[in-house]
Amino acid sequence: KAGVTQTPRYLIKTRGQQVTLSCSPISGHRSVSWYQQTPGQGLQFLFEYFSETQRNKGNFPGRFSGRQFSNSRSEMNVSTLELGDSALYLCASSPKPRETNEKLFFGSGTQLSVL
Amino acid sequence: GEDVEQSLFLSVREGDSSVINCTYTDSSSTYLYWYKQEPGAGLQLLTYIFSNMDMKQDQRLTVLLNKKDKHLSLRIADTQTGDSAIYFCAESNNDMRFGAGTRLTVKP
Numbered sequence: 001k002a003g004v005t006q007t008p009r010y011l012i013k014t015r016g017q018q019v020t021l022s023c024s025p026i027s028g029h030r031s032v033s034w035y036q037q038t039p040g041q042g043l044q045f046l047f048e049y050f051s052e053t054q055r056n057k058g059n060f061p062g063r064f065s066g067r068q069f070s071n072s073r074s075e076m077n078v079s080t081l082e083l084g085d086s087a088l089y090l091c092a093s094s095p096k097p098r099e100t101n102e103k104l105f106f107g108s109g110t111q112l113s114v115l
Numbered sequence: 116g117e118d119v120e121q122s123l124f125l126s127v128r129e130g131d132s133s134v135i136n137c138t139y140t141d142s143s144s145t146y147l148y149w150y151k152q153e154p155g156a157g158l159q160l161l162t163y164i165f166s167n168m169d170m171k172q173d174q175r176l177t178v179l180l181n182k183k184d185k186h187l188s189l190r191i192a193d194t195q196t197g198d199s200a201i202y203f204c205a206e207s208n209n210d211m212r213f214g215a216g217t218r219l220t221v222k223p
Contacts, residue, residue, distance in 0.1 A: 105160065108157045
């Protein structure tokens, strides 16, 4: 079975731009969660999607949004980029929603640099 | 809020045992996990333990859980240079919370 795939692997953007990141979960997994990882803050939960519906949202501004498609693939969008948005964005999938305590399987992440 | 705490750094010599410690605050956590992150990669699930267990062994890995003290540890026997990575502890009870990660450096 293929693992969680995230594209692109690296992105360089400038302040004020917007960016879209993509995540393809493991086949059969319907839950996709997004995390932001920075050296100072560790792993911060952004949001979770299950069956095309956002189930949970972390404490991030409205500039961070996402969606999930009928094939469970998910995209995350960040608008009006700020320098502080530079981070590794990780996607994780699981068969069921996070609240069922399912194990999470992570992709390799998208490294976003905002200049 | 609930916190998961880990020491940030650990350095050991190749062949020694490594012990990475973690404390958590949610006594109702159902599962506790250890993830490994190598440079430039995502998090890889190493092992997990259910909260009604106090020990789990998987090859070179031993997980110990002290539920009374809310303390979790990961012991890596015969540590190798390939074990150098960041190790994250995580607790789960209707939500998953991660520690900040412990950077393990293995010296030859």
